[in-house]
Amino acid sequence: MITSSSSPPPTLLSTPTKPSHTLSQRVHIPSHVYTHPSALLLELSPTLQELRQILPLVLKTGLYNEHLFQTKLISLFTKHGALADAVLVFNPIEPKIDALYHTMLKGYAKFSSLEDSLLFFRRMKLDSVRNVVYNFTYLLKCCGDNFELRRGREIHGQVIVNGFGGNVFAMTSVVNMYAKCRRIDDAKKMFDRMPERDLVAWNAIVAGFAQNGRAVRALELVLEMQEHGQQPDSITVVTVLPACADIGGLRIGRSIHGYVVRGALGSLVAVCTALMNMYSKCGMVGVARLIFDRMRERNVVTWNSMIDGYAESGDSEEAIKLFEKMMGEGFEPTDVTIMGALQACADLGDLRRGRFVHELAKETGLEADVSIRNSLIAMYSKCKEVDIAVKVFKNTKGRTLVSWNAMILGYAQNGHANEALNLFCKMCQEDVTPDSFTMVSVVSAVAELSILRQAKWAHGLAIRSCLGRNVFVVTALVDMYAKCSGVHIARKLFDMMDVRHVMTWNAMIDGYGTHGLAKSALELFEKMLRGDVKPNGVTFLCVLSACGHTGLVDEGLHYFNSMKHDHGLEPGLDHYGSMVDILGRAGRLYEAWNFIQSMPVEPGISVYGAMLGACKIHKNVELGEKAAERLFKLEPNEGGYHVLLANIYATASMWDKVAHVRKLMKRKGLQKTPGCSLVELGNEIHTFYSGSTTHPQSKRIYAKLLELGDEIKAAGYVPDSNSIHDVEDDVREQLLNSHSEKLAIAFGLINTSAGTPIHIRKNLRVCGDCHSATKYISLVTKREIIVRDMQRFHHFKDGICSCGDYW
DNA sequence: TTAGGGTTAG
Numbered sequence: 001m002i003t004s005s006s007s008p009p010p011t012l013l014s015t016p017t018k019p020s021h022t023l024s025q026r027v028h029i030p031s032h033v034y035t036h037p038s039a040l041l042l043e044l045s046p047t048l049q050e051l052r053q054i055l056p057l058v059l060k061t062g063l064y065n066e067h068l069f070q071t072k073l074i075s076l077f078t079k080h081g082a083l084a085d086a087v088l089v090f091n092p093i094e095p096k097i098d099a100l101y102h103t104m105l106k107g108y109a110k111f112s113s114l115e116d117s118l119l120f121f122r123r124m125k126l127d128s129v130r131n132v133v134y135n136f137t138y139l140l141k142c143c144g145d146n147f148e149l150r151r152g153r154e155i156h157g158q159v160i161v162n163g164f165g166g167n168v169f170a171m172t173s174v175v176n177m178y179a180k181c182r183r184i185d186d187a188k189k190m191f192d193r194m195p196e197r198d199l200v201a202w203n204a205i206v207a208g209f210a211q212n213g214r215a216v217r218a219l220e221l222v223l224e225m226q227e228h229g230q231q232p233d234s235i236t237v238v239t240v241l242p243a244c245a246d247i248g249g250l251r252i253g254r255s256i257h258g259y260v261v262r263g264a265l266g267s268l269v270a271v272c273t274a275l276m277n278m279y280s281k282c283g284m285v286g287v288a289r290l291i292f293d294r295m296r297e298r299n300v301v302t303w304n305s306m307i308d309g310y311a312e313s314g315d316s317e318e319a320i321k322l323f324e325k326m327m328g329e330g331f332e333p334t335d336v337t338i339m340g341a342l343q344a345c346a347d348l349g350d351l352r353r354g355r356f357v358h359e360l361a362k363e364t365g366l367e368a369d370v371s372i373r374n375s376l377i378a379m380y381s382k383c384k385e386v387d388i389a390v391k392v393f394k395n396t397k398g399r400t401l402v403s404w405n406a407m408i409l410g411y412a413q414n415g416h417a418n419e420a421l422n423l424f425c426k427m428c429q430e431d432v433t434p435d436s437f438t439m440v441s442v443v444s445a446v447a448e449l450s451i452l453r454q455a456k457w458a459h460g461l462a463i464r465s466c467l468g469r470n471v472f473v474v475t476a477l478v479d480m481y482a483k484c485s486g487v488h489i490a491r492k493l494f495d496m497m498d499v500r501h502v503m504t505w506n507a508m509i510d511g512y513g514t515h516g517l518a519k520s521a522l523e524l525f526e527k528m529l530r531g532d533v534k535p536n537g538v539t540f541l542c543v544l545s546a547c548g549h550t551g552l553v554d555e556g557l558h559y560f561n562s563m564k565h566d567h568g569l570e571p572g573l574d575h576y577g578s579m580v581d582i583l584g585r586a587g588r589l590y591e592a593w594n595f596i597q598s599m600p601v602e603p604g605i606s607v608y609g610a611m612l613g614a615c616k617i618h619k620n621v622e623l624g625e626k627a628a629e630r631l632f633k634l635e636p637n638e639g640g641y642h643v644l645l646a647n648i649y650a651t652a653s654m655w656d657k658v659a660h661v662r663k664l665m666k667r668k669g670l671q672k673t674p675g676c677s678l679v680e681l682g683n684e685i686h687t688f689y690s691g692s693t694t695h696p697q698s699k700r701i702y703a704k705l706l707e708l709g710d711e712i713k714a715a716g717y718v719p720d721s722n723s724i725h726d727v728e729d730d731v732r733e734q735l736l737n738s739h740s741e742k743l744a745i746a747f748g749l750i751n752t753s754a755g756t757p758i759h760i761r762k763n764l765r766v767c768g769d770c771h772s773a774t775k776y777i778s779l780v781t782k783r784e785i786i787v788r789d790m791q792r793f794h795h796f797k798d799g800i801c802s803c804g805d806y807w
Numbered sequence: 808t809t810a811g812g813g814t815t816a817g
Contacts, residue, residue, distance in 0.1 A: 071808040099808040106808090134810035141811085172811040203812040210813095238813040274814045304815045336815050343817085374817065402817055409817095437817070 048080040055085065071099050078107025101129045109138035114146050131162050133170050140173040144180030152177040168194065172201045179208025202230050207239045215243035219252060234265045241274040245281035253278045269295070273302045280309030300331055307340040311347065319344035320353060333360065335369050342375040346382035354379045374402045381410025405437045412445040418685075420445035439467045440476045447480035450761040450788050451680045455484040471497070475504040482511025485759060485786050485793060506538050513546030514792040516802045521546035522555065537569055544578035548585060549792050551806050556582040577606030584614020585806070589623055605634050612641060616648050624648040639670035677744035678761040681751050688743040691735075697747060704746040705737050712776035715799075720769040741770050741787060749781060757784040765789050766807070775799050 051073075070093055077086035086107055090100060101124050108117040117139060124135075136159045143152035156174050164170040171194045178187035191197070191205045202225040209218035222232055222240055232240075237260060244253040257275055265271045272295050280288035292298070292306045303326040310319035323341045327333070333341075338361050345354035358376060361367040373396045380389035393399075393407045404427045411420035424442050427434070434442070439462050446458040459468075459477055467473045474497055481490035494500070494508045505528045512521035525543050528535060540563050547556035560579050563569045571579075576599055583592035592611060596603050608631045615624030628645040635641065642665045649657040665671075675690040688695065695701065719736055736742075741762050748758035766774075766789045778785050779799030787794045795802035 068808080075808060097808090103808050132809080137810050167810090169811045174811095176812070198811090200812045205812090207812060233812095235813045240813095242814070270814050277815065299814095301815050306815090308815060334815085339816060371816070378817075406817070 046076065048077075048082055048085075051076055051080070051082075052085065055088070067097050067099070071097075071103055074100060074107075075103045078103060078111070081107075081111040083107055083111055096127070098129050098132075101127070102132060102135060105135055106138055109142045114139075114142050114148055114151060117142055118151070133164050133167050136162070136164060136170050137173040140170075140177040144177040147181050149178075149181040149183065152181055166195050168196055168198055168201060172204050175201065175208065176204045179204070179212065182212060184208050184212040184214060197228070197230075199225075199230050199233060199236075202228075203233075203235050203239060206236060210239055210243040210246075213246070215246040215249075218243040219249075232259070234268050234271050237265060238270050238274045241278045245278045248282055250279075250282040250284070253282060267296070269297050269299050269302060273299070273305055276302070277305045277309065280305070280313060283313070285309050285313040285315065300334055300337065303331055304334065304336040304340060307337065307344070311340050311344045314347070316344035316347040320348070320350070323357075327360075333364060333366075335366050335372055338364075338366055338372055339375045342372075342379045346375075346379040349383050351380075351383040351385060354383055368397070370396060370398050370400055370403065374400070374406045377403065377406040377410060381406070381413060384414060386410055386414045386416065401432055401435060401438070404432055405435070405441065408438060408445075409441040412441045412448070415448065417445040417448040434465055434467075436467050436470045436473050439465060439470070439473045443473065443476035443480050447476070447483040449685070450484050450678075450759070451685075452484045452486055452759070453680070455480050455486060469498075471499050471501050471504065475501055475507055478504060479507035479511065482507065482514065483788070485515075485788065485795075487511050487515045487517070500533060502533050502536050502539065505533060505535070506542050509539065509546065510542040513542055513549055514788075515795075516549050516792065516804070518546045518550035518552055518555075522552075535567060535569075537572060537575070540569065540571075541574055541578060544575060544582065548578060548582040549803065549807065551582075551586050551804075553582055553586045553588065573601065573604045574606050576601070576603065577610045580607050581610035581614065584611055585617060587614075587618050589614060589618055589620050593623055593626075603630070605631065608634065609641065612644050612648075616644050616651075619648070619651050621648055621652050621654065637668065637670060639665060639672045642670055643672045673764065675740040676763045677740040679744040679748050680759065681748070686744070686747060688740045688747070690740045690743075691738040692740075692743070695743075695747070697750065700750055701743055701746045702737075704750055705742060708746065708749075708777060708780070709737065711780045712773060715776050715780055717773060717776040720772060736769050739767065739770050741766065742773065745774065745777060745785060748785075749777075749783065755783070757786060760785065760787045762787060762789045765791055766794060771801065771805070771807075775801055 070089065073089050074086045077083070077089065086104060090096070090104055093100065105117065105120055105124065108120050121135070121139065124131075136155055139155050140152060140159075143149075143155060156177070159165060159167075159170050159174060171190060175187045175191045175194075178184070178190060187208045188205065191201065194201060202221070206218050206221045206225070209215075209221060218240055222236060225232065225236075237256060241253065241256060244250075244256065253275075256278075260266050260271055260275065272291055276288040276291045279285070279291065288306065288309050292302065295302065303322070307319050307322050307326070310316070310322060319340065323337065323344070326337070331337075338357060341357045342354065345351075345357060358367075358379075361372050361376070366372050373392055376392045377389045377396075380386070380392065389407065389410045393403060396403055404423070408420050408423050408427070411417070411423060420441060424434070424438065424445075427438070443458050443462065446454045458480065462468050462470075462473050462477060474493060478490045478494050481487065481493065490508060490511050494504065497504065505524070509521045509524050509528075512518070512524065521543065525535070525539070528539070540559060543559050544556055547553070547559065556579065560571065560575065563571055563575065576596075580592045580595060583589075583595060589611075592614060596607055596611065599607070608627045611627040612624055612631060615621075615627060624645060628641060631638070631641045642661055646658050646661040646665075649655075649661065677688050679686050679688075686695065692698075693702075741760055744760045745758060748760070752758065766787060771794070774785055774787065774794070774796050776799060777783070778796035782798075785796040787796070792803065792807060794807070
């Protein structure tokens with residue numbers, strides 16, 4: 001009989017795996033008690049290295065034939081996952097007792113594939129090994145972990161045949177296997193058939209429902225188990241807390257918290273972690289943090305959960321801080337850690353730290369993991385590094401639907417609508433079935449193209465993919481139709497929806513706003529207030545921008561004030577920016593400036609940008625200079641603001657100041673984003689840049705513009721060349737006449753038949769001269785011209801624009 | 808040698 005020493009040196013046992021000590025240093029071996037020194041080592045949780053060192057020794061000695069020693073050795077090797085070494089010991093043993101097989105099977109099930117485990121299991125039958133119940137529990141667990149329903153059913157059959165159908169261990173494993181294979185109803189059937197159900201069995205079925213998205217049922221079962229005399233334990237608690245989080249059941253979550261306190265379960269790491277997770281999922285990340293801070297012991301799941309809690313609640317800065325703290329405390333990051341950190345970097349657009357986390361993923365060997373790669377694609381895309389995202393995507397082995405979705409979204413979010421659609425087609429060619437995430441990205445890519453025909457294609461696609469009723473997809477469709485000048489189709493879709501998300505309302509209100517239909521936007525908003533869906537910060541941005549597009553100053557002020565007073569929403573920088581825009585565009589510049597001075601938060605780019613734009617419209621040099629000064633500090637390298645200031649000076653004929661700004665821009669190497677307009681003809685999109693002559697029809701286009709120029713002048717058009725001064729009059733006109741939207745309009749007129757409306761998409765705001773010219777063009781050509789610029793839609797018809805010259 | 812249930816994730 002081999003036993004460990006009755007009183008071994010305590011320091012040795014507390015650090016049994018320290019490799020720097022040799023065997024003889026670690027324990028004093030009284031040779032008269034033990035037949036072989038190796039025997040003792042096996043009792044000391046040896047390292048794999050140590051086991052391998054004694055293996056040759058063991059093979060030579062007589063001890064080798066002791067059953068207990070053999071089984072122990074195999075068990076230790078398999079515990080380390082060293083199956084090959086275990087096989088080395090196992091194969092030459094003759095005769096083999098059953099326990100050897102059982103131990104080997106355990107090793108296979110834990111560390112090898114299901115196939116290998118089943119192969120070994122078959123060999124056991126050939127070798128006439130008697131089956132014990134835990135042979136089946138190992139294999140069932142393996143089936144569940146690998147979602148192998150077919151194999152799982154086979155093993156289930158064998159459990160019955162072998163007479164274990166009434167065994168609570170075996171049947172709990174069967175229940176668990178069906179639940180893991182997403183057959184929760186089969187799991188429940190088996191559970192109901194069990195002759196006796198103990199706490200573990202109840203926990204298994206509760207977990208099954210919780211993990212299959214049946215949160216309410218899981219919670220009901222917790223009540224049922226108590227009616228059957230089973231007291232929920234810490235594992236029950238840890239199992240149902242995620243179910244509470246799923247349904248946002250803060251009240252139930254709190255009552256479970258009470259149960260934890262009463263049952264003194266609050267010192268368990270897993271329990272605290274699950275509680276923390278529940279609170280942050282229910283929007284109480286502060287409470288989660290309190291629990292986190294009070295925990296005496298934390299594991300990697302605790303950290304991951306807290307990091308993710310912050311990332312999900314929008315406090316990405318805190319998520320990163322915590323991640324850095326976790327690394328500082330020496331925790332080894334897992335895939336979930338890296339994913340959480342990458343998401344936080346993505347939300348912050350923090351490329352520097354994003355790269356750092358990527359490096360860390362490389363160092364920890366997690367970089368090849370497909371989930372990590374998906375997060376990397378998302379992070380680089382959010383940081384506007386689409387090329388790097390593409391590289392990661394292309395080098396990803398075993399791409400999942402999530403990988404495709406991340407890349408398609410990455411393209412769509414960075415203005416590469418065509419690439420997004422091309423990648424979507426490629427995905428379909430590879431027989432990957434799109435889901436609602438894919439469809440939302442595809443639909444928003446089409447929205448950016450602003451082509452109604454494409455919009456209808458995307459809509460059809462959504463219906464054919466059986467996603468035509470998914471609330472997120474339909475919300476994207478509403479947004480898309482509004483952006484493709486189909487605002488009435490958008491409303492029809494909106495009215496047909498059974499369930500609407502706050503984003504759905506926002507999309508529709510914003511759609512009305514950008515079309516200058518402020519009255520419809522506000523009516524819809526009031527309707528929303530009468531319903532169940534509460535407005536959020538974005539809703540108010542949409543409402544304010546709708547007011548801004550039509551000059552509804554008093555309404556704007558009213559809604560701005562009601563945001564905090566009636567809805568408890570704190571206005572953000574963008575809301576202040578919108579308010580400055582409303583006041584400024586209405587010409588109430590000093591009021592706007594005072595509004596900025598009274599802001600409780602530090603004004604940002606959106607605020608001063610709105611101010612500067614308003615000063616341009618209303619020709620105010622004094623305030624324009626003040627706003628520009630702040631903007632140049634906040635965003636020194638944005639060419640657009642410099643151009644705005646220069647134009648303000650030009651309007652006031654302050655040419656030396658104009659020259660000064662231009663020089664400043666030259667010194668900094670700044671350029672204004674070039675104007676660009678798109679028009680679709682047939683199946684092709686034609687792109688025009690200001691002054692470009694590269695289009696095959698260029699000559700005809702410029703000739704058409706000359707001809708149109710005469711016609712509209714006769715009708716009353718006067719060129720507005722305020723911002724151009726240092727050239728002759730005819731050159732001024734030429735420069736104005738080569739603006740991208742004019743080129744696009746002329747091209748549209750040449751290539752379409754009389755009466756056809758012309759749709760133009762422009763990347764910047766329409767300039768004053770183009771706006772005036774387009775009105776006259778719509779009059780003399782009797783054409784409807786619809787221009788979607790950066791801010792809104794302009795519907796030109798019979799010499800009038802839908803914006804009422806207010807934009 | 809000697810069985811079954813749990814927490815983080817687009």
